[in-house]
Amino acid sequence: MSIDINNYLSDNAKNMRRSAIRDLLSVANKPEIISFGGGFPNQDTFPVEDLKQIMNDLLTEEPHKVLQYGSTEGSVLLRQQLAKKYQADGLDVTEKNIVITTASQQAIDLIARILINPGDTILCGLPSYLGALQAFYSYQANPVGIPKDEHAEVVVKTLCALGKKPKFIYAIPDYQNPTGVTMTMEQRLEIVEVAKKYDLIILEDSPYKEIRFDGESLPTIYSMCPERVILLGTLSKTFAPGLRLGWVLGSEQVIEKIIVAKQSADLCTPILNQELAGRYIASGKFDENLKKTIALYRGKRDLMLECLDKYMPEGVTWTKPDGGLFMLVTLPEGYDARDLFDLAIKENVAFIIGEVFFCDGGGQNTLRLNFSYVSDEKMVEGVKRLATATKKLMGIEE
């Protein structure tokens, strides 16, 4: 008979929340179900043949380097390649401003670890990325969301008056997860002003920025205020999530703190994976492949919007993302996406209920759809099924 581990848990552990996405997806884990649930990139974007070649080169030319321990800050080659991209965007940074992490989930975790004390307030979007909220909860923080049409300053002012000044602002400015919405230039400027006025750090999470379908890319918040922004990037959406490669861009002082935290968290990220990515970016093929990914996802976004338009009943609305992997569907007031989920599973289609992204417990009538993963054929069929379930929910005859 084993001891009950619940009697030994830390306060951090008691505050941890199991991923609702994981639980929802486990229900949806049947081959007949078409899933818009996960945030998976499309497998057709993986540059398999190029990776095979580079991996073979690496294991032929530098096996003793790539199979050995690497440094905590990460591969010089990869950090230089990433720095070059930022330099091309006009940022005054070098590889010394970058630490490689075991994908950007670890970057969020390490920053939470070095900044959050139990009870700290973190300002975030309403809704916001569940994985970040989970990390914040696991350090006993209280995430507070900025309501959709509210100004960040109003919320910060109120929090300060209550003695709950935020420790930092967590923002995903480009094609946010879960809404797909992009912050306007005015909103970016405003958040920088608020950060300066109230002496706040901004954590800018930027996993999708390079996947833009239409129009011009807006500048990073980092570029507007490098002195108080920590920027996170990842190769999970533009390259291959199976490699687990992300990074933090920040002042050398911030990077040094993250290196110390990472030493005890996992010592280093696999050097084999880092050198693979470094060589791939250096070859110029990363940029070529990214263009194909963008074209593929643009087509999928268009198809999903078209299908939603065609099949969804009156009263249901959705966001129209300029990039990224997600859109948010809103049911008419009063309907609950949990009820829709049950009906949808019966129709063999799955999604993520939106409320898991709302730290205030709201968003009951919303659902997140991913459009990057499924084939075009399945997407059409999946939206049809979702529309059928939605009509059943709303009592509309087909």
Next chain:
Amino acid sequence: MSIDINNYLSDNAKNMRRSAIRDLLSVANKPEIISFGGGFPNQDTFPVEDLKQIMNDLLTEEPHKVLQYGSTEGSVLLRQQLAKKYQADGLDVTEKNIVITTASQQAIDLIARILINPGDTILCGLPSYLGALQAFYSYQANPVGIPKDEHAEVVVKTLCALGKKPKFIYAIPDYQNPTGVTMTMEQRLEIVEVAKKYDLIILEDSPYKEIRFDGESLPTIYSMCPERVILLGTLSKTFAPGLRLGWVLGSEQVIEKIIVAKQSADLCTPILNQELAGRYIASGKFDENLKKTIALYRGKRDLMLECLDKYMPEGVTWTKPDGGLFMLVTLPEGYDARDLFDLAIKENVAFIIGEVFFCDGGGQNTLRLNFSYVSDEKMVEGVKRLATATKKLMGIEE
């Protein structure tokens, strides 16, 4: 002008300690220096050609699986292969008792995270593995060491009387880092008795167990008391540290808690790396290769002992490990390994000062030597140089 991040740090961050090993090794990072410092496996043990083949097979047969997100608990194949090894040792476990981690450093970190509250006492060896101490400090724990010739129960009793009952016991029973010493059967039984009597968890860290040179392997503490032991394993010393693959073996309840913690820590360990290791172990080549590794390291241990005997001055002593990668050298009372380090660097040889492994601030006259990494030729020359530095320290004419 960037903000000063020190003004925003969490209490956890303030308690973090930069790795002394990292700092010591940065001094030793010159080609002319022979380093006994790091805990690197020998590069000749990396099965490069086999890995190249398996990697090519993986990227040919299952590219979409190994480049995509994996599950948080890890590859079924790898977990099954690891479970099979434990089953062969007579343990009643399945893959459900295993979660894969980003090497065992992450396993230590996640267990610290789910168990430690600030101020908690952790019982450990004196000395003990620095990376574990770092992880404990980063959650604001107070590690307390069991003195060399003291019984664990005496220490636990004293701590309980002081209201500082340990949260868990951290032990490395086989060829411990940094001493290379192995716990006897009596010591294992004693620690289990203490854990039962005082209702403690035991964290059994077992990175070197398979690398035994002489005699019979002693049973794991886990096998003696599976209900209150959490066992950690890694492929970093027996396969390739560059892949970052470790694991936790425990009750399904413990594994579930670690999975939730890992979700927000890094979501999952690279599935590519896991499948590579899983296939390699399944092929039977892992066990073949391990035999060669053991033979290689046995020879290196013998050579280091022989050289120490031959060159070191009277009064200096050292451990004689039955396995693993390390031995601990003790200088006569009153001499400081920091002074020896400065002299050794002048002679172009490096090691890790022992005191970084002593959580009580002791061990000033000790140093850790690694015998797995350098070539035989360099080992002879390195020990000669170390002996020269030691004689200088002790004022002995060559």
